[in-house]
Amino acid sequence: MADTATAPDPAPASPGPEPRRLAVRKTYKLYVGGAFPRSESGRSIPVNSAEGAHLAHAARASRKDARDAVVAARAAFGPWAARTAQLRGQILYRIAEMMEGRHAHFVQETVDAQGVSEATAQDIVSAAIDRWVYYAGWTDKIAQVLGTSNPVSGPFENSSAPQPTGVVAVLAPQDSPLLGLVSVVAPVIAAGNTAIVVASERAPLPAIALAEALATSDLPGGVVNILTGRTAEIAPTLAAHADVNALDLSGAGDLATELESAAAATLTRVLRREPSPDWHALPGLARITPFLETKTVWQAVGR
Amino acid sequence: MPDTATPAPAPLSPAGGNAALRALLDGLPGVDEAGVHARVADLATRSVKTTAKAHAIDLAIRMVDLTTLEGADTPGKVRALCAKALLPDPADRTVPPVAAVCVYPDLVPVAARALGSTPVGIASVATSFPAGRAPLEAKLLDTRYAVAGGATEIDMVIDRGAFLAGDHRKVYDEIVAVKEACARPDGPPAHLKVILETGELASYDDVRRASWLAMYAGADFIKTSTGKVAPAATPAVTLIMLQAVRDFRAATGRQVGVKPAGGIRTTKDALRNLVMVNETVGPDWLDPRWFRFGASSLLNDLLMQRAKLTTGTYPGPDYYSAD
Numbered sequence: 031m032a033d034t035a036t037a038p039d040p041a042p043a044s045p046g047p048e049p050r051r052l053a054v055r056k057t058y059k060l061y062v063g064g065a066f067p068r069s070e071s072g073r074s075i076p077v078n079s080a081e082g083a084h085l086a087h088a089a090r091a092s093r094k095d096a097r098d099a100v101v102a103a104r105a106a107f108g109p110w111a112a113r114t115a116q117l118r119g120q121i122l123y124r125i126a127e128m129m130e131g132r133h134a135h136f137v138q139e140t141v142d143a144q145g146v147s148e149a150t151a152q153d154i155v156s157a158a159i160d161r162w163v164y165y166a167g168w169t170d171k172i173a174q175v176l177g178t179s180n181p182v183s184g185p186f187e188n189s190s191a192p193q194p195t196g197v198v199a200v201l202a203p204q205d206s207p208l209l210g211l212v213s214v215v216a217p218v219i220a221a222g223n224t225a226i227v228v229a230s231e232r233a234p235l236p237a238i239a240l241a242e243a244l245a246t247s248d249l250p251g252g253v254v255n256i257l258t259g260r261t262a263e264i265a266p267t268l269a270a271h272a273d274v275n276a277l278d279l280s281g282a283g284d285l286a287t288e289l290e291s292a293a294a295a296t297l298t299r300v301l302r303r304e305p306s307p308d309w310h311a312l313p314g315l316a317r318i319t320p321f322l323e324t325k326t327v328w329q330a331v332g333r
Numbered sequence: 334m335p336d337t338a339t340p341a342p343a344p345l346s347p348a349g350g351n352a353a354l355r356a357l358l359d360g361l362p363g364v365d366e367a368g369v370h371a372r373v374a375d376l377a378t379r380s381v382k383t384t385a386k387a388h389a390i391d392l393a394i395r396m397v398d399l400t401t402l403e404g405a406d407t408p409g410k411v412r413a414l415c416a417k418a419l420l421p422d423p424a425d426r427t428v429p430p431v432a433a434v435c436v437y438p439d440l441v442p443v444a445a446r447a448l449g450s451t452p453v454g455i456a457s458v459a460t461s462f463p464a465g466r467a468p469l470e471a472k473l474l475d476t477r478y479a480v481a482g483g484a485t486e487i488d489m490v491i492d493r494g495a496f497l498a499g500d501h502r503k504v505y506d507e508i509v510a511v512k513e514a515c516a517r518p519d520g521p522p523a524h525l526k527v528i529l530e531t532g533e534l535a536s537y538d539d540v541r542r543a544s545w546l547a548m549y550a551g552a553d554f555i556k557t558s559t560g561k562v563a564p565a566a567t568p569a570v571t572l573i574m575l576q577a578v579r580d581f582r583a584a585t586g587r588q589v590g591v592k593p594a595g596g597i598r599t600t601k602d603a604l605r606n607l608v609m610v611n612e613t614v615g616p617d618w619l620d621p622r623w624f625r626f627g628a629s630s631l632l633n634d635l636l637m638q639r640a641k642l643t644t645g646t647y648p649g650p651d652y653y654s655a656d
Contacts, residue, residue, distance in 0.1 A: 097647060100647070104649075104650075270645075270646045270647070271647040271649070272646060272647060272649040272651075272652060273648070273649030273651070274649075295646065296646065296649075
């Protein structure tokens with residue numbers, strides 16, 4: 031030790047060019063059950079920016095990945111629905127916190143994906159973060175607004191309360207890869223459902239950036255599962271799967287009719303896509319109520 | 334190559350005291366643990382698709398010992414289990430029945446009434462399952478009670494304490510005595526499955542020795558576990574037991590069945606086991622007479638995978654009865 035410490039540094043032979051650091055590129059993977067697996071098929075798809083420049087490769091999920099995601103979402107449903115509404119609200123707020131810390135990253139992803147100016151991207155990211163805060167506030171008010179106390183004939187207290195419907199397959203909007211994505215996912219999980227999300231096919235990278243924020247928030251694994259790849263390949267499996275309880279067709283495009291009939295075979299609830307949604311507008315309860323069921327309780331009064 | 338470890342041919346019936354028996358079992362070659370794990374991992378990569386998968390799923394269903402071994406078992410639950418054993422999927426009558434139901438001895442008469450003269454067997458755990466900590470007299474009474482009630486198969490547990498203490502003779506004598514208690518005056522004797530409870534044995538070498546000990550003593554089947562101890566039927570243990578029955582048949586000419594039990598929950602697990610059977614002991618064992626799955630939740634997953642193959646749609650667990 032001492033020898034090497036006192037040994038004189040050999041003089042550099044010649045001042046060559048500055049050694050270049052190797053680029054550390056990110057592998058964009060799926061988000062299933064709280065983990066980031068590659069597609070079991072080993073496939074990937076090239077992702078280009080709005081201008082057509084190559085950005086990265088994203089995993090191309092297979093039908094098997096979709097089924098694994100259903101299993102993860104089903105396993106996560108019971109515990110997630112059983113959490114108190116207050117706690118779900120805190121966790122959704124925590125997601126907003128995590129996104130805020132990665133604000134610059136989301137802006138860059140949005141500029142790349144949508145080809146918008148940085149200022150516009152700033153607005154989109156802020157709106158996406160605020161959307162989480164918005165639904166975080168809703169979690170413990172859904173039952174108050176939608177629940178009812180029903181007058182009945184007889185000595186009974188009769189009340190109805192909304193319940194989450196279960197596992198929801200969400201086809202995220204194709205043209206709004208971050209704000210649109212958050213706008214369809216947040217209401218689903220706010221009510222206590224779990225989600226399998228098929229990210230925008232052309233611009234999947236913001237969805238994976240979101241997955242990284244979800245993974246570092248307090249959201250339990252499996253509550254949100256994000257698949258990237260070809261919508262036309264994955265969506266039919268999810269629509270026909272009997273263990274999927276509801277289907278959001280926001281990003282279905284021309285597949286919508288075919289998927290709706292596949293979903294009908296297993297009595298899956300379907301939320302049709304809006305013709306031209308304004309993702310910046312405040313959504314209210316419009317995207318929460320389609321994924322709720324009603325539980326009515328009769329309780330005898332008196333003795 | 335762990336798959337080719339062939340012990341020296343052994344005498345048909347080990348006589349003499351404990352020392353002779355121990356010497357015999359200690360003469361078995363040691364298990365190459367790394368080799369077994371590599372072999373298991375290699376076999377797990379095999380892919381079974383389409384028509385072969387459909388065939389394998391039906392075979393796996395026919396190999397299931399549909400099991401309920403809970404303190405909370407009721408006659409009603411056992412009757413429901415028997416109904417499911419006969420007609421696993423009420424929505425699809427082409428699904429074959431399972432091999433047997435597996436219950437505690439006191440519920441054997443309930444199962445016998447429910448199953449009548451159907452081909453579904455009635456297996457009963459016995460000999461103070463799952464610990465096996467009872468006097469021999471109690472174990473034999475347990476066994477005779479189950480056989481008299483109509484059990485066609487007896488799943489006994491070995492005395493792991495005696496085995497680990499080196500008293501192999503005691504284990505051997507107990508198996509022989511239980512085998513005698515399986516006799517039935519009015520028909521063929523109940524098949525004897527011997528549970529080694531590999532999760533409580535110290536090493537893979539012990540699994541191999543216990544397998545041979547049970548087979549020498551007259552076991553018709555060797556079974557990995559009670560399902561009450563983790564780890565249960567790991568692929569490595571099942572592979573070692575398959576090698577044991579293969580080598581035992583080569584040495585003595587008698588074929589013995591294998592039953593992994595506990596921890597096999599998915600169709601993928603079941604198919605990997607079938608691949609292991611085919612590659613280790615060959616198609617002679619690919620039959621419910623020689624290979625069984627001790628399982629409760631496996632059947633539903635097999636039914637769901639089968640429904641996927643026949644309908645193209647993935648069904649959900651809500652479509653199948655829990656018990």
